[in-house]
Amino acid sequence: MINIILCGGSGTRLWPLSRTMLPKQFVRLFNNRSLFQDTVLRNQPVCSHSMIVSNKEQYFLAVDQLSQIHSHNAQFLLEPVGRNTAPAIALACMALDADDLVLVTTSDHLVKNQAAYEAAVLEAKALAEQGNLVTFGIKPTYPEVGFGYIEANGHEVLSFKEKPDVKTAQSYIDQGNYYWNSGMFCFKAGVFLDELKHYAPEMHQACLNAMPKDGFKLEIRIELDTMNAIPEDSIDYAVMEKSRKVKVVPCDMGWSDLGSFDALFDEVKQPGLENAVLSRLDDSPEPICIDSSNNLIVARERQIALVDVEDLLVIDTSDAILISKKGSSQKVKAVVAQIKKQAPELADIHRLAFRPWGTYEVLQDSEQYKVKRIVVKPGSKLSLQKHFHRNEHWIVVSGTATVTVDQDVFLVRPNESTYIQMGQLHRLENQGKIDLVMIEVQVGEYTGEDDIVRVDDIYGR
Amino acid sequence: MINIILCGGSGTRLWPLSRTMLPKQFVRLFNNRSLFQDTVLRNQPVCSHSMIVSNKEQYFLAVDQLSQIHSHNAQFLLEPVGRNTAPAIALACMALDADDLVLVTTSDHLVKNQAAYEAAVLEAKALAEQGNLVTFGIKPTYPEVGFGYIEANGHEVLSFKEKPDVKTAQSYIDQGNYYWNSGMFCFKAGVFLDELKHYAPEMHQACLNAMPKDGFKLEIRIELDTMNAIPEDSIDYAVMEKSRKVKVVPCDMGWSDLGSFDALFDEVKQPGLENAVLSRLDDSPEPICIDSSNNLIVARERQIALVDVEDLLVIDTSDAILISKKGSSQKVKAVVAQIKKQAPELADIHRLAFRPWGTYEVLQDSEQYKVKRIVVKPGSKLSLQKHFHRNEHWIVVSGTATVTVDQDVFLVRPNESTYIQMGQLHRLENQGKIDLVMIEVQVGEYTGEDDIVRVDDIYGR
Numbered sequence: 012m013i014n015i016i017l018c019g020g021s022g023t024r025l026w027p028l029s030r031t032m033l034p035k036q037f038v039r040l041f042n043n044r045s046l047f048q049d050t051v052l053r054n055q056p057v058c059s060h061s062m063i064v065s066n067k068e069q070y071f072l073a074v075d076q077l078s079q080i081h082s083h084n085a086q087f088l089l090e091p092v093g094r095n096t097a098p099a100i101a102l103a104c105m106a107l108d109a110d111d112l113v114l115v116t117t118s119d120h121l122v123k124n125q126a127a128y129e130a131a132v133l134e135a136k137a138l139a140e141q142g143n144l145v146t147f148g149i150k151p152t153y154p155e156v157g158f159g160y161i162e163a164n165g166h167e168v169l170s171f172k173e174k175p176d177v178k179t180a181q182s183y184i185d186q187g188n189y190y191w192n193s194g195m196f197c198f199k200a201g202v203f204l205d206e207l208k209h210y211a212p213e214m215h216q217a218c219l220n221a222m223p224k225d226g227f228k229l230e231i232r233i234e235l236d237t238m239n240a241i242p243e244d245s246i247d248y249a250v251m252e253k254s255r256k257v258k259v260v261p262c263d264m265g266w267s268d269l270g271s272f273d274a275l276f277d278e279v280k281q282p283g284l285e286n287a288v289l290s291r292l293d294d295s296p297e298p299i300c301i302d303s304s305n306n307l308i309v310a311r312e313r314q315i316a317l318v319d320v321e322d323l324l325v326i327d328t329s330d331a332i333l334i335s336k337k338g339s340s341q342k343v344k345a346v347v348a349q350i351k352k353q354a355p356e357l358a359d360i361h362r363l364a365f366r367p368w369g370t371y372e373v374l375q376d377s378e379q380y381k382v383k384r385i386v387v388k389p390g391s392k393l394s395l396q397k398h399f400h401r402n403e404h405w406i407v408v409s410g411t412a413t414v415t416v417d418q419d420v421f422l423v424r425p426n427e428s429t430y431i432q433m434g435q436l437h438r439l440e441n442q443g444k445i446d447l448v449m450i451e452v453q454v455g456e457y458t459g460e461d462d463i464v465r466v467d468d469i470y471g472r
Numbered sequence: 473m474i475n476i477i478l479c480g481g482s483g484t485r486l487w488p489l490s491r492t493m494l495p496k497q498f499v500r501l502f503n504n505r506s507l508f509q510d511t512v513l514r515n516q517p518v519c520s521h522s523m524i525v526s527n528k529e530q531y532f533l534a535v536d537q538l539s540q541i542h543s544h545n546a547q548f549l550l551e552p553v554g555r556n557t558a559p560a561i562a563l564a565c566m567a568l569d570a571d572d573l574v575l576v577t578t579s580d581h582l583v584k585n586q587a588a589y590e591a592a593v594l595e596a597k598a599l600a601e602q603g604n605l606v607t608f609g610i611k612p613t614y615p616e617v618g619f620g621y622i623e624a625n626g627h628e629v630l631s632f633k634e635k636p637d638v639k640t641a642q643s644y645i646d647q648g649n650y651y652w653n654s655g656m657f658c659f660k661a662g663v664f665l666d667e668l669k670h671y672a673p674e675m676h677q678a679c680l681n682a683m684p685k686d687g688f689k690l691e692i693r694i695e696l697d698t699m700n701a702i703p704e705d706s707i708d709y710a711v712m713e714k715s716r717k718v719k720v721v722p723c724d725m726g727w728s729d730l731g732s733f734d735a736l737f738d739e740v741k742q743p744g745l746e747n748a749v750l751s752r753l754d755d756s757p758e759p760i761c762i763d764s765s766n767n768l769i770v771a772r773e774r775q776i777a778l779v780d781v782e783d784l785l786v787i788d789t790s791d792a793i794l795i796s797k798k799g800s801s802q803k804v805k806a807v808v809a810q811i812k813k814q815a816p817e818l819a820d821i822h823r824l825a826f827r828p829w830g831t832y833e834v835l836q837d838s839e840q841y842k843v844k845r846i847v848v849k850p851g852s853k854l855s856l857q858k859h860f861h862r863n864e865h866w867i868v869v870s871g872t873a874t875v876t877v878d879q880d881v882f883l884v885r886p887n888e889s890t891y892i893q894m895g896q897l898h899r900l901e902n903q904g905k906i907d908l909v910m911i912e913v914q915v916g917e918y919t920g921e922d923d924i925v926r927v928d929d930i931y932g933r
Contacts, residue, residue: 027775027777299811299814301806301807302803313791313792313793314792315792316793316794316807317795317796318794318795318797318800318807319796319797319799319800319803320795320796320797323795330773330775331774331776331777332774332776332788333779334784334795335779335780336780338780339763339779339780340779342779342780345762349760349762350760350777353758353760354757374835374836374843379909380869382835384836384843402887404889408840408841408913408915425915426863426916428865428889428891430889448840450843452869452911454867454869454886454887
């Protein structure tokens with residue numbers, strides 16, 4: 012079975028933890044792992060490999076996170092723009108054989124009961140092998156109004172229900188045979204594509220047009236204009252709510268979509284502890300809480316101190332902090348909308364930015380200079396590049412840099428430095444076995460990221 | 473008239489804005505000025521010069537802040553350790569002539585009505601010239617329980633009252649002739665010393681013993697052992713509550729001791745605005761407030777976003793954030809007590825540290841290296857020093873450095889760099905007319921501040 016992992020997301024619901032360039036599934040939350048990494052690990056026992064549907068901005072981030080968990084059997088489908096779930100799944104299925112069994116999952120949900128999960132997947136697999144389109148129905152634990160519901164009788168789907176009001180949601184729970192629509196599916200690739208062709212023939216044809224014709228590849232890149240030509244729709248609307256081959260596997264596996272900080276609170280909260288604290292494992296200072304309880308505290312680098320407060324969501328990051336009343340985390344969207352007007356870079360990117368070759372972190376940015384910490388992964392190299400407005404001073408603090416400046420190639424070792432003059436063609440590379448860590452001081456009249464001319468780049472940028 | 477400015481303070485009540493090394497009076501609050509600077513400016517119309525009672529840690533900070541407001545007629549009395557207000561004022565008076573009129577003020581209070589202030593000072597001055605010890609009684613605006621009260625009849629003091637409970641405080645307000653004891657005084661130096669000699673002869677003698685005998689100096693430094701020999705007491709207990717020469721000047725001048733974030737809220741709050749926001753003038757991002765009101769927000773570098781919260785005090789700094797319920801800011805003491813156990817450097821110092829020669833800011837600190845931004849004021853130089861455990865890379869981004877390394881002296885210009893090897897004797901100096909701004913990257917097995925051997929230092933460290 013092949014695990015199709017959908018990796019979309021705008022990074023708004025868990026802002027400031029998530030950003031456009033680091034959506035929810037890539038944020039390290041529990042045990043210093045991301046939900047994306049947890050998804051891959053969760054499916055390893057039931058799937059032979061994964062097909063990750065992502066975009067090119069997040070491709071290197073996904074590759075990086077896969078390598079951190081030593082997962083090396085993933086194929087990528089890179090969408091230039093998202094067209095909702097039906098086209099994403101269709102394109103992925105078109106890259107497979109018609110008889111291949113696929114398990115479609117999101118990348119940003121939490122599943123706490125692995126045994127129940129695997130049992131549900133095996134149950135779904137058996138149904139899928141019989142030619143069914145199988146959806147997973149999560150036993151609801153409270154009257155959530157943000158999800159659709161599935162009315163079921165055993166494995167039979169009686170109806171799909173739109174997001175209800177609280178009263179209706181409560182009646183669903185009381186009746187006992189209604190389930191949350193989880194966004195997970197299991198079927199044979201060919202069965203799904205046949206049903207799509209039947210119920211959404213235009214989309215099916217547009218997806219066929221968009222698929223590259225050059226056979227099997229580890230990275231399948233869809234072109235922008237053919238992708239734009241595909242109608243936008245969800246798998247539920249396009250196929251599941253119409254097909255007669257749909258079955259449901261009811262399950263109860265400790266599932267959460269972590270769609271808000273309130274949902275995160277429920278997962279972090281532990282009985283007996285006054286506050287729910289989510290820290291990074293390594294270096295987050297322990298929050299100080301005086302007469303304060305029932306708060307969610309997400310701590311990163313800074314010391315957080317609470318006095319006499321209750322029911323707050325306190326989400327700290329290096330450049331932004333959110334303080335919200337518990338129960339109001341849906342309004343984070345309104346914050347992000349205002350951020351996009353007022354300081355758009357805070358909606359897009361963290362101070363720690365991920366690049367194909369590693370990471371950089373802006374330590375200080377001023378009119379005359381910029382200070383960065385640069386980490387280049389072993390075997391990686393930056394583009395061959397030059398700048399028109401800045402000089403660069405590089406000081407290696409760990410690892411060894413192979414530096415190209417015009418015609419010269421030389422090594423810079425720990426505690427050594429070098430200097431790249433404005434206009435000089437240069438390249439930074441780590442040919443070693445450990446991370447290269449470097450402090451870069453840029454000096455010049457303009458230090459924006461867009462002052463870069465790339466002459467050669469192994470990442471095709 | 474000479475303005476004796478008392479500059480003590482432990483930096484706990486406005487933590488994390490204030491720290492041991494940057495007590496409340498030196499924090500920039502309003503109009504990018506500190507309360508200390510405001511105090512000096514407020515008294516310039518009524519006093520010829522000032523005598524600043526401080527300690528050697530804060531001496532350079534005070535000198536720096538004076539120079540920023542172009543105040544150049546201050547004398548300093550440096551206490552190695554605080555012994556409360558009576559000895560501080562006595563030592564300052566001993567450095568003056570007996571006939572000198574003095575106005576004793578704190579350095580960390582706010583006065584909003586300058587005209588009323590000057591009128592009160594002139595009224596006090598007239599009484600002081602007649603040989604009285606004059607105190608200032610602030611007309612109370614609410615039943616504060618944290619201050620002492622003065623019962624008055626015109627200029628006559630009927631009694632001093634200890635901090636009352638709320639009910640008693642309210643009865644004081646209802647009676648109309650009770651005033652807050654402001655900690656400000658006006659008298660002739662000799663009159664005060666005579667009264668001190670009469671009512672606290674031991675303290676008087678101990679202060680005489682502690683005063684250096686070498687005549688008038690701009691900086692009077694008291695020795696630790698003679699200072700320790702002085703009994704500790706407040707001017708109120710030691711003299712004012714006993715002397716028969718005490719008068720009071722009742723006044724109403726928009727006074728606040730800013731003794732807590734709740735008091736700060738009252739001063740920052742503006743009618744018609746939903747939240748009280750105190751930003752640095754230059755580069756603080758504007759807070760985003762969704763359905764939130766009646767909060768105090770002190771913003772520095774980071775973006776702050778509030779959702780559905782009311783009556784909070786949100787105090788953000790580069791390395792710590794305090795979130796307290798309004799009305800509970802007295803509990804900040806409990807936070808500081810815990811900070812002192814858990815992360816004592818956060819109680820002591822900001823990431824931006826003040827030195828006699830300028831400032832440094834730690835941009836990043838890790839096991840193998842430390843990155844600092846160093847600013848050296850024009851005409852200043854660091855000590856001639858060496859380190860046993862670290863090498864230093866210096867990159868000048870603005871201004872020109874005069875660098876000494878062993879026998880060599882050379883200039884390092886903007887966008888130039890130099891390297892100081894472990895063990896090399898070196899010195900950094902700014903002989904120019906503008907600030908020298910430099911990025912320092914320290915590389916070594918240990919980068920603690922205490923790895924320094926000072927061979928020569930113009931600041932006597």
